[in-house]
Amino acid sequence: MGQEGRSFGSIERRSGYFRARYVGADRQRHDAPHLFSERIDAEHWLGEVHRSISREEWRPPVKVKGRPDDLDTLAGYARHCLAERELTPRTREEYGRLLEKLIAPTLGAIQLKHLEPDRIRRWYSTVLSADRPVQRKHAYSLLRSILREAEDEGLIDRNPCRVRNVGKVRRTRDIEPATPAELNKLLDLPPKQGLPVLLAGWCGLRSGEVRGLRRRDLDLTEGVVRVRQAVTRTKGQVHVGAQKAAAGTRDVGIPPHPIPYLAKYVAALPMTGRDGFLFPGGDGVSPMSEKALRYAYGKARKVIGREDLTFHDMCHSAASLAGMTGAPTAELKAMMGHATAGMVERYQHATRASRSRLAENMSKARGDLRPVCATRSSGGRSHIPWSSGVRIGSLLRLKAAEGVHHGTAALRVPGPGGRADGDQPEDPASPDRVRSAPGLLQRTAHPARPSGGRRRHAASVLAQLSP
DNA sequence: CCGCTCTGCTTGCCTATCTC
């Protein structure tokens, strides 16, 4: 049935997939450890096995982990490596899957010293599917890191992983953050469905963080939620533990208006003590399961009419909303539990409303406002007219550093009577305030020197803005 | 229908290193 005669091995169609089998040097029949979606992939796999038998590099597929004599082969050495590493359960599980499913079946029996760049490239281009770029990247990255260890230990002369540009995987969709009006509709839902989503949308909590909240973490008097742990899971096991990054442990302010709803929800919870989970699972003791939260979220996004948003997009919404209030980057980092300003930037998105406001403000500014921006230099802050052609990348960093955000046309100027040196509180500037702050309009003594292409791009953008 | 578990796979976060 769908089987074909071949000089080496056989390929058989099974439920829409292709199964490869062969007789090894041990005269025993062996199956490929996984099915192939394309016949050509199965043929390539058999070709690899055939070559390894011809070169007397083939060994029977290894089932038992960690046998000392396996350490010469890639599979044995890789298993040994992963066993030695300190990994979280989830990562260990994932690495094991990549190794056993994608790496070991094709390359596992090969001795480390016989692994060559050409063979790795063939494996990368034939076994790893380009349709799954993330999995492809991860499998390759794992193999490269294992072979780097082998190189460090002197087991191989040089790491044979030389494929270039493996790490480029980009976000494939734009996120339109939820608006305050949409988030407020969550209060119409049953509390167990609406409140977890509300904490994500207003406070920027991730799914695992929401599920890991305990009653003691919610201080409704202070209006603060304390993020101290998160829930993860592996096959058949739920893990409740500290945040992966130190910055993830944080206190986040709760907007005042949902607090009465939270208080009412907490008061109605069964008595399980302050260590009890805020959103318990069906047994009342363990944390709400990931799937239960997803179910609740499915209901919630239907009610607010935003079925395009994922749960994690709620974190982006919180960051974007906070950003639009003019919150400094340091506050946004603390709120979101990020360690870098770059991550804050990544979480900022323009909303429809903010885009409209930006366009309006630009329209008002045209003809009577010369745009300026401020930057830091070693001696403090200098002021650079946009027309000096400062690099776009510098502007983006400035925006993060100075609290100027996507979706707003606000510029920072000294507060009333204040200096522009960072020691004084600052307000978002109106066009009038900008005009009345002559210090901001002066040309910097040491203007940035951008590259030609970026300078031309900046100039073309500015030409449309300037009078 | 609801609430849940299991599982395979994808996406995101953060930091280090390289390149221009």
Added chain:
DNA sequence: GAGATAGGCAAGCAGAGCGG
């Protein structure tokens, strides 16, 4: 020095299926 790229790890998404 800034931006780009790579590396390592963690978390999220969603289909299948089960039981009440």
